[in-house]
Structures are given as structure tokens and as C-alpha cells.
Amino acid sequence: MDDLEEGLIRRKAVAQLAGVSEATVSRVLNGVGPVKEETRKRVMEAAKQLNYVPSALAQQFARQKSGNLGVILPLLPKVNVFSTYYFSEILSGIGHTAKQSGYDLLMLFREPGEPREYAHLFRTQKIDACIILGAQNIPSDYDALKELQREGHPFCLINQQYEGAPFNTVDADHRMGSYDATVHLMKQGCQRIWFLNGPSAFSNSLDRLEGYCQALETAGEPFDPNRVLVGNYSRKSGYESADIMAELIRTGQADAVIAANDRMAIGLLQGLKERGLIAGEDYALVGCDDSDGARLTDPPLTSIAVPFYEAGCEATSRMLEALTEPVLTAPFTAKLPVRLVVRASSQV
Amino acid sequence: MDDLEEGLIRRKAVAQLAGVSEATVSRVLNGVGPVKEETRKRVMEAAKQLNYVPSALAQQFARQKSGNLGVILPLLPKVNVFSTYYFSEILSGIGHTAKQSGYDLLMLFREPGEPREYAHLFRTQKIDACIILGAQNIPSDYDALKELQREGHPFCLINQQYEGAPFNTVDADHRMGSYDATVHLMKQGCQRIWFLNGPSAFSNSLDRLEGYCQALETAGEPFDPNRVLVGNYSRKSGYESADIMAELIRTGQADAVIAANDRMAIGLLQGLKERGLIAGEDYALVGCDDSDGARLTDPPLTSIAVPFYEAGCEATSRMLEALTEPVLTAPFTAKLPVRLVVRASSQV
Known part of the structure; x- marks a missing residue:
């Protein structure tokens, strides 16, 4: 018996004890879909009695959400990316804002010449949205971004724009x-x-x-x-x-x-x-x-x-909004003032 | 039908096409357990024909591994943690080393006064191992570390030691x-x-x-x-x-x-x-x-x-080793030289 099967069998037991369907158990424990408060309580009670705590992975699997905000950033030999003022300020802004919304940051380092498999990170549910730092106007970067856009994944660039390509961007003037x-x-x-x-x-x-x-x-x-x-x-x-x-x-x-x-x-x-x-x-x-x-x-x-810190905050807020209220809108470009x-x- | 069930049904189809058991399909696609090369090829072929790509989440769920190395670090109001030389150098070392082993970094920010639910991160498979920065000699930090140790989770402190408490530590002299x-x-x-x-x-x-x-x-x-x-x-x-x-x-x-x-x-x-x-x-x-x-x-x-950068590298190497070859050894303390x-x- 593997873990998928074990999960199903345990869910069945909770459903029987609570006198509801398995689908209802899933809805309650994953916090998705409408459920009556009284039913919710009964399921929680049954799950507690049977000591059934779905793991974060099982919950994420059911919801198809990772709870992670991806941050794609360049990794250069001999350069400590976190030690540059530019990246460290942006990352601090991203970190503070994500934390407030209970999101964790998944740092994804991209080495020069490495394939840009950004869309793969979404398809495999490693991340729910992502912010891309240090992108360049080169074909490999551009193609990866076009793919993300074509597949409808929420992403935002910081400090990089592509002529004629409307990607979500937070930039400064x-x-x-x-x-x-x-x-x-x-x-x-x-x-x-x-x-x-x-x-x-x-x-x-x-x-x-x-x-x-x-x-x-x-x-x-x-x-x-x-x-x-x-x-x-x-x-x-x-x-x-x-x-x-x-x-x-x-x-x-x-x-x-x-x-x-x-x-x-x-x-x-x-x-x-x-x-x-x-x-x-x-x-x-x-x-x-x-x-x-x-x-x-x-x-x-x-x-x-x-305002690099603020750019990180702005990009993160926009991405988290896009996750909670997905609406089809035109890509945005925020341009923050400099001094x-x-x-x-x-x-x- | 929810995602767990859909996963099982699709796996069954792959098993039938390849003429093997469902357990064998799981073993092949998750890369765990022994499988003959010829069988592996047949399963991969069938999965390809049916366009069955288990998601990272499903794979992780089956393997009970997240592929993430957790980094716990303090988040202080008005302080940009990434902008301090201390943290940025350590994080660069951790990032470079994790990247080489294909691990992603999950940044977990800890606010002052917030409960230290470190063990929960392991129980819910958010992370496979973790490195803890900025820990202090206060009861809440100490208790969380004792809990991690009691439950046998791989973790390592950087630049913090507790008198009489042998935790894994990378420190400098x-x-x-x-x-x-x-x-x-x-x-x-x-x-x-x-x-x-x-x-x-x-x-x-x-x-x-x-x-x-x-x-x-x-x-x-x-x-x-x-x-x-x-x-x-x-x-x-x-x-x-x-x-x-x-x-x-x-x-x-x-x-x-x-x-x-x-x-x-x-x-x-x-x-x-x-x-x-x-x-x-x-x-x-x-x-x-x-x-x-x-x-x-x-x-x-x-x-x-x-050598903060080197301390980050050292702690990460040790944790990744502990994941690939888990052996019961006494906690280590590495002390790097200063100049x-x-x-x-x-x-x-």
C-alpha cells in the first residue's frame, strides 16, 4: 500500500465516522468549497478522533497549491547575490510582504546558460506565483516569459521591461x-x-x-x-x-x-x-x-x-492579490518614483 | 472525483498499458525502490503515451520528501535582513551549495514573539532539513530545538551554541x-x-x-x-x-x-x-x-x-549529506578560523 492509497483509506474512515461523503471530508480538511458549519464541526471531530491530520503535502496536492511564492534570481560565480544592495533590498521587501500573507518564499537560483524552465515550476506545483529578478533582454529569458504568459501563470518582473511585450512589471523611473x-x-x-x-x-x-x-x-x-x-x-x-x-x-x-x-x-x-x-x-x-x-x-x-524595497513589496502584493482574486486583466506596469x-x- | 482519485485512475491506466502492477508504476515514476531497467523503460513509454506526468507535489507526496532545504531566519521590523552583511553572506553560501545539489531553499521568516513551530515544518513535509540563523539563548528557541532533536529531524545552527546542549552547529572561532x-x-x-x-x-x-x-x-x-x-x-x-x-x-x-x-x-x-x-x-x-x-x-x-559564506556552505553540505546518508552520529560542531x-x- 502506498501513500496515495493510505490517504484514501483514512479519509474513508473519517467520512464514515462523521456520516458524510468522502468529497465532503476533502472539502472540509482542505478548506475549499462550501460546507455547512455544523458539517464542518462533525468532520473535524471525526478527524481528531481518528488522529487524521493530512500533511501539508497532501493538502497541497488536493488543493493544487504549494503555498510558496517563487523568487527566481541569478546565481553568478564569485558574486554573492544576497550581498548586493540591489537584490538584498528587493528580497527584504518580498520577504516582509509574503510573510504577512503567510506565504513562504522558494528561492530558485538560475545559473548562466541553464535552461529557463519557469513554466515547469508551475506545472509541477512547486510554486503558485513568481517574481523574477535579473531577467535580461535575451531570447532564452524572453521565451520563458512568453511561455509563462501563454499558460496563464501569475508572474511579475522587477526592473526589467521588454519592448512590445506586455508582461507584469514593477519598475522605477x-x-x-x-x-x-x-x-x-x-x-x-x-x-x-x-x-x-x-x-x-x-x-x-x-x-x-x-x-x-x-x-x-x-x-x-x-x-x-x-x-x-x-x-x-x-x-x-x-x-x-x-x-x-x-x-x-x-x-x-x-x-x-x-x-x-x-x-x-x-x-x-x-x-x-x-x-x-x-x-x-x-x-x-x-x-x-x-x-x-x-x-x-x-x-x-x-x-x-x-525604492528597491518598495518594489519588492509592490510586486509581492500584486502577485498575492492575483492568487486570491484571479481576474483576467491586462498586464500592469508600476513605475515607482526615484529621488x-x-x-x-x-x-x- | 478529486485529485487523489484522478491520480490513482491515471496510474492504473499506465499500469495496464505497460503490463505491470500499479506499485511498479509508482516505483518507476517516483524513482524509489528497485526496478529492472527493461520494466522501467516500458513504464516510461506507457506514461509518455498516456501523457501522464506526475506533478512534483504528487511525487513529493509519494516520496514524503519536499526537495526543499528550509532556512529559518529572523524578520525584524525596520531591519532588512538580507541587507546585513552577516545574513547575506551566509545565505549566499547556503544558496550556492544547495543549488549544486538540486535543492531549493525555502525561506522561513520568524518574527519576534511568534511561536517556534519548527518541528511542524518537518511533520507536514514542507522541508527535508533546515538551517537556523539568528537563534538565541532564550527558552522558546531552545525548546523548539530540543523538539527537533527529539523527533530526529536533520537541522543545523549557524553561529549559535547552547551550553550543555549538543546541537549540530557551524560556528567560527x-x-x-x-x-x-x-x-x-x-x-x-x-x-x-x-x-x-x-x-x-x-x-x-x-x-x-x-x-x-x-x-x-x-x-x-x-x-x-x-x-x-x-x-x-x-x-x-x-x-x-x-x-x-x-x-x-x-x-x-x-x-x-x-x-x-x-x-x-x-x-x-x-x-x-x-x-x-x-x-x-x-x-x-x-x-x-x-x-x-x-x-x-x-x-x-x-x-x-x-568566513560567513563558508559557514553557509559547510552547514548546507552537512545537511544534504545527512539526507542522502542518514546515519546516527553524535551532533557535530564545526569551528571555522577567523583572521x-x-x-x-x-x-x-
């Missing part, structure tokens, strides 16, 4: 962030503002670059694509761009840099400091994220505060 | 860390070394204090309990101790401080800087953890590097 940063630098008298961007496979990188371009063009300055450098959002890539930037600053070709995240900005600040160039004196520097590190550098780093926090690094 | 820090400060000529500790409900706090006492006593200096302050491991609590410390430094009653983590050390460093006292000039300062922040402060912070990283803050 990154365009406005670098627009404000560029205007701020121009007000400080900067005339040769460079942009150290992240990879263009992330829609955030494109948004940030767009805000920079728009601010320049609004001020009547033509956008010069030669003033854009590209790193990979790591501190090391910012540090490595210091060689080029030092030369540009010394020769008067650059007087300010906006970096698309704080990690790159901090790497650049340190690299330039080692070459005798001080942020806020020899050049102006702005980062993005307003991470803890921005307050610790010398000088403190001007940065664009992005420039001015510190010494940009005040030349 | 915190005692040696503050011993080395104290010796280092004495070599720098410091004579009035204070200790800013965390709450004594964490065994780490006691270990760190012990190393400090031992180093003093070895040097023939009596331990003075009046030179111990207690914060709560937050940056704010370090910052708030700056008032007292400033007075003590100015009046010559203190010339050095060891803080039991970097967050408190950084808060203290900033608070004292605002009062005109510079670490590495007016007093010597050592933190614990060697977090990212230690490299960013001005001056950079001397700190005790603790003093000297920077400018302690060189007076």
Missing part, C-alpha cells in the same frame, strides 16, 4: 533619475558629462542612458555617444574605467561622470583617488541606487535613491 | 578573533581598551568577550567589567555610544575600542568623528566581520574577517 542627475551636474557648471553605463541587455541601462540624453538635449547640448563607457555593474568594472577617466579628466575632456549604479561609482571613485583625482574637487560624480556604501565613501557619494540625493561628490 | 584584536591593540601601545559588545543572548557575544578577557589576562592586565558597553549590533547603537566614548577618550580613560561587529564600529567611528575624534589618530578602533563597509570608511576599519585584517583605524 530610472529615466527621470538620470535626467535629474544630469540637470544637477549642469547646474554645478559641468560641461563635459560622461556616462558609465551597465550592459544594454538590462532595460534599466537603456532607461538611464535615455534620461541623460534627454537632459542634455533639453539644455541644447547634443548627445555624444563617445562619452558613454560600459561596465558590468560590478565595483571592479568601475575601478577599471579609472585609467581612461583619469586621462580624460586631466586633459579637460571630462569634468563629470554619472555611473549607472553605486558599485561602479565607488570603484571609479577609488580608482581615481589612487591617481590623485578627488571627487567633488577635480571632477563631479553621481551614482545610482543610494546604497549604504554611498554614505561611507570619502567624499560621500551623490546618488539616485531607488536624487546630493552629497559632496558632485559639488565641484 | 570568535574567541580567537577578539583575542588577536586585543593583542594587536596592546602591541600598538593601547592600555585602556574598551569592548562594545552585542546582546548576551547570542553565544557569539560571549565568545568575543571571552577572547578579549583572555588576552588581557595573559598580558597580566586584569579584566575590568566597567570597560564593557552593550549595543544591539545595529549601526545606530554604535553611533549612540559615541557620547560616552568621546568623554572617556578625552579624559584619558579609553584609548581603544573593539566593537563586536562592523556595523556598531562604523556607527561609533562616525559618531566620534562628528565630535572631532579620529580613529587611528585619537583612538584605535577594531570591528568584527570584515564587511564591505570596513573598506569604505575613512579611515578604513581594522576588522576580524569571519585579523589590519587597516588604518587601529594604527595609532
Whole structure:
């Protein structure tokens, strides 16, 4: 006798003792479907007498729900994903919100090059809904998302959009962030503002670059694509761009840099400091994220505060709503506001 | 017809088509028990023809395994648990190791005052093993751990030990860390070394204090309990101790401080800087953890590097081993080595 059969036999005994059908026992113990209060009590009493406690797995199997909210996130060699401000803030928001609704978080790590079998996680009831972090505009990611959408599974992206593809997304107004940063630098008298961007496979990188371009063009300055450098959002890539930037600053070709995240900005600040160039004196520097590190550098780093924690909360609330009241609606895009926090690094 | 019944009926059809018993179908599809290769092929073929894919839940139900490694961690109001260096490093180690073995992480947040129903997570097959972070020496935590042990569930603590209670634990040699820090400060000529500790409900706090006492006593200096302050491991609590410390430094009653983590050390460093006292000039300062922040402060912070990432890996490997080869052995205690990283803050 295996566990499926044993479950059925025990359920039958409860039904007989309570004088109801087996289907009613299932409805009561799984908390699904309408049942009279008096019947419910009788079934609970019988189950208690027979010491019949369906396991969470059996309950989930019957309900076809796991009680888990999936969080898909990238796992990179040599990078501690939880240790980056970006992921840790989003995950804290997701965790707090899920906990309030009694949902547990199932962390699903995705390695580079690994097949994206997201829909499989739903088909096999590992998760009831999911939030996807670090998705990129590459075919493997896009196809996996299209499949989720085609099969009607509730999912939400954070900080990633696909042109022409309406997926549920919680994003921040990154365009406005670098627009404000560029205007701020121009007000400080900067005339040769460079942009150290992240990879263009992330829609955030494109948004940030767009805000920079728009601010320049609004001020009547033509956008010069030669003033854009590209790193990979790591501190090391910012540090490595210091060689080029030092030369540009010394020769008067650059007087300010906006970096698309704080990690790159901090790497650049340190690299330039080692070459005798001080942020806020020899050049102006702005980062993005307003991470803890921005307050610790010398000088403190001007940065664009992005509500990552709130983005995690928002995405989670939306997914849990979709589970309790599934309605067919158009995909949503929430865009949270950002805020420039001015510190010494940009005040030349 | 509910899902349990449907599962049985579909399994019966596969058995008939393959010409084997239903029990054999279960064994093949759930990958448990001995089956001839030829039989296995026939069952897989029949299941494929009938498009019968048992769900992960059904498989788990049959195997009585969830495929999930539980991680129990505290959820504190106003603290983003993932954003603290301590938790984020440990979780990265757990995540990388679990991923390699195909296990998913189920994050279980525990709020202060909430009942610790850890054993329930095993009884209901939500998890197969678990790692417990942030446990304290308080009756509710202790009782929950005793229950887990009594029922024989595989679990492991990280960085917490209970006197006289042999639970599986992965810890670091915190005692040696503050011993080395104290010796280092004495070599720098410091004579009035204070200790800013965390709450004594964490065994780490006691270990760190012990190393400090031992180093003093070895040097023939009596331990003075009046030179111990207690914060709560937050940056704010370090910052708030700056008032007292400033007075003590100015009046010559203190010339050095060891803080039991970097967050408190950084808060203290900033608070004292605002009062005109510079670490590495007016007093010597050592933190614990060697977090990212230690490299960013001005001056950079001397700190005790603790292998938190490795502790996460070690605990996870041990738990996954216990699942694949369950053997009755005595509880283990792994103690990982720490290392003093000297920077400018302690060189007076």
C-alpha cells in the first residue's frame, strides 16, 4: 500500500465516522468549497478522533497549491547575490510582504546558460506565483516569459521591461533619475558629462542612458555617444574605467561622470583617488541606487535613491492579490518614483 | 472525483498499458525502490503515451520528501535582513551549495514573539532539513530545538551554541578573533581598551568577550567589567555610544575600542568623528566581520574577517549529506578560523 492509497483509506474512515461523503471530508480538511458549519464541526471531530491530520503535502496536492511564492534570481560565480544592495533590498521587501500573507518564499537560483524552465515550476506545483529578478533582454529569458504568459501563470518582473511585450512589471523611473542627475551636474557648471553605463541587455541601462540624453538635449547640448563607457555593474568594472577617466579628466575632456549604479561609482571613485583625482574637487560624480556604501565613501557619494524595497513589496502584493482574486486583466506596469540625493561628490 | 482519485485512475491506466502492477508504476515514476531497467523503460513509454506526468507535489507526496532545504531566519521590523552583511553572506553560501545539489531553499521568516513551530515544518513535509540563523539563548528557541532533536529531524545552527546542549552547529572561532584584536591593540601601545559588545543572548557575544578577557589576562592586565558597553549590533547603537566614548577618550580613560561587529564600529567611528575624534589618530578602533563597509570608511576599519559564506556552505553540505546518508552520529560542531585584517583605524 502506498501513500496515495493510505490517504484514501483514512479519509474513508473519517467520512464514515462523521456520516458524510468522502468529497465532503476533502472539502472540509482542505478548506475549499462550501460546507455547512455544523458539517464542518462533525468532520473535524471525526478527524481528531481518528488522529487524521493530512500533511501539508497532501493538502497541497488536493488543493493544487504549494503555498510558496517563487523568487527566481541569478546565481553568478564569485558574486554573492544576497550581498548586493540591489537584490538584498528587493528580497527584504518580498520577504516582509509574503510573510504577512503567510506565504513562504522558494528561492530558485538560475545559473548562466541553464535552461529557463519557469513554466515547469508551475506545472509541477512547486510554486503558485513568481517574481523574477535579473531577467535580461535575451531570447532564452524572453521565451520563458512568453511561455509563462501563454499558460496563464501569475508572474511579475522587477526592473526589467521588454519592448512590445506586455508582461507584469514593477519598475522605477530610472529615466527621470538620470535626467535629474544630469540637470544637477549642469547646474554645478559641468560641461563635459560622461556616462558609465551597465550592459544594454538590462532595460534599466537603456532607461538611464535615455534620461541623460534627454537632459542634455533639453539644455541644447547634443548627445555624444563617445562619452558613454560600459561596465558590468560590478565595483571592479568601475575601478577599471579609472585609467581612461583619469586621462580624460586631466586633459579637460571630462569634468563629470554619472555611473549607472553605486558599485561602479565607488570603484571609479577609488580608482581615481589612487591617481590623485578627488571627487567633488577635480571632477563631479553621481551614482545610482543610494546604497549604504554611498554614505561611507570619502567624499560621500551623490546618488539616485531607488525604492528597491518598495518594489519588492509592490510586486509581492500584486502577485498575492492575483492568487486570491484571479481576474483576467491586462498586464500592469508600476513605475515607482526615484529621488536624487546630493552629497559632496558632485559639488565641484 | 478529486485529485487523489484522478491520480490513482491515471496510474492504473499506465499500469495496464505497460503490463505491470500499479506499485511498479509508482516505483518507476517516483524513482524509489528497485526496478529492472527493461520494466522501467516500458513504464516510461506507457506514461509518455498516456501523457501522464506526475506533478512534483504528487511525487513529493509519494516520496514524503519536499526537495526543499528550509532556512529559518529572523524578520525584524525596520531591519532588512538580507541587507546585513552577516545574513547575506551566509545565505549566499547556503544558496550556492544547495543549488549544486538540486535543492531549493525555502525561506522561513520568524518574527519576534511568534511561536517556534519548527518541528511542524518537518511533520507536514514542507522541508527535508533546515538551517537556523539568528537563534538565541532564550527558552522558546531552545525548546523548539530540543523538539527537533527529539523527533530526529536533520537541522543545523549557524553561529549559535547552547551550553550543555549538543546541537549540530557551524560556528567560527570568535574567541580567537577578539583575542588577536586585543593583542594587536596592546602591541600598538593601547592600555585602556574598551569592548562594545552585542546582546548576551547570542553565544557569539560571549565568545568575543571571552577572547578579549583572555588576552588581557595573559598580558597580566586584569579584566575590568566597567570597560564593557552593550549595543544591539545595529549601526545606530554604535553611533549612540559615541557620547560616552568621546568623554572617556578625552579624559584619558579609553584609548581603544573593539566593537563586536562592523556595523556598531562604523556607527561609533562616525559618531566620534562628528565630535572631532579620529580613529587611528585619537583612538584605535577594531570591528568584527570584515564587511564591505570596513573598506569604505575613512579611515578604513581594522576588522576580524569571519568566513560567513563558508559557514553557509559547510552547514548546507552537512545537511544534504545527512539526507542522502542518514546515519546516527553524535551532533557535530564545526569551528571555522577567523583572521585579523589590519587597516588604518587601529594604527595609532
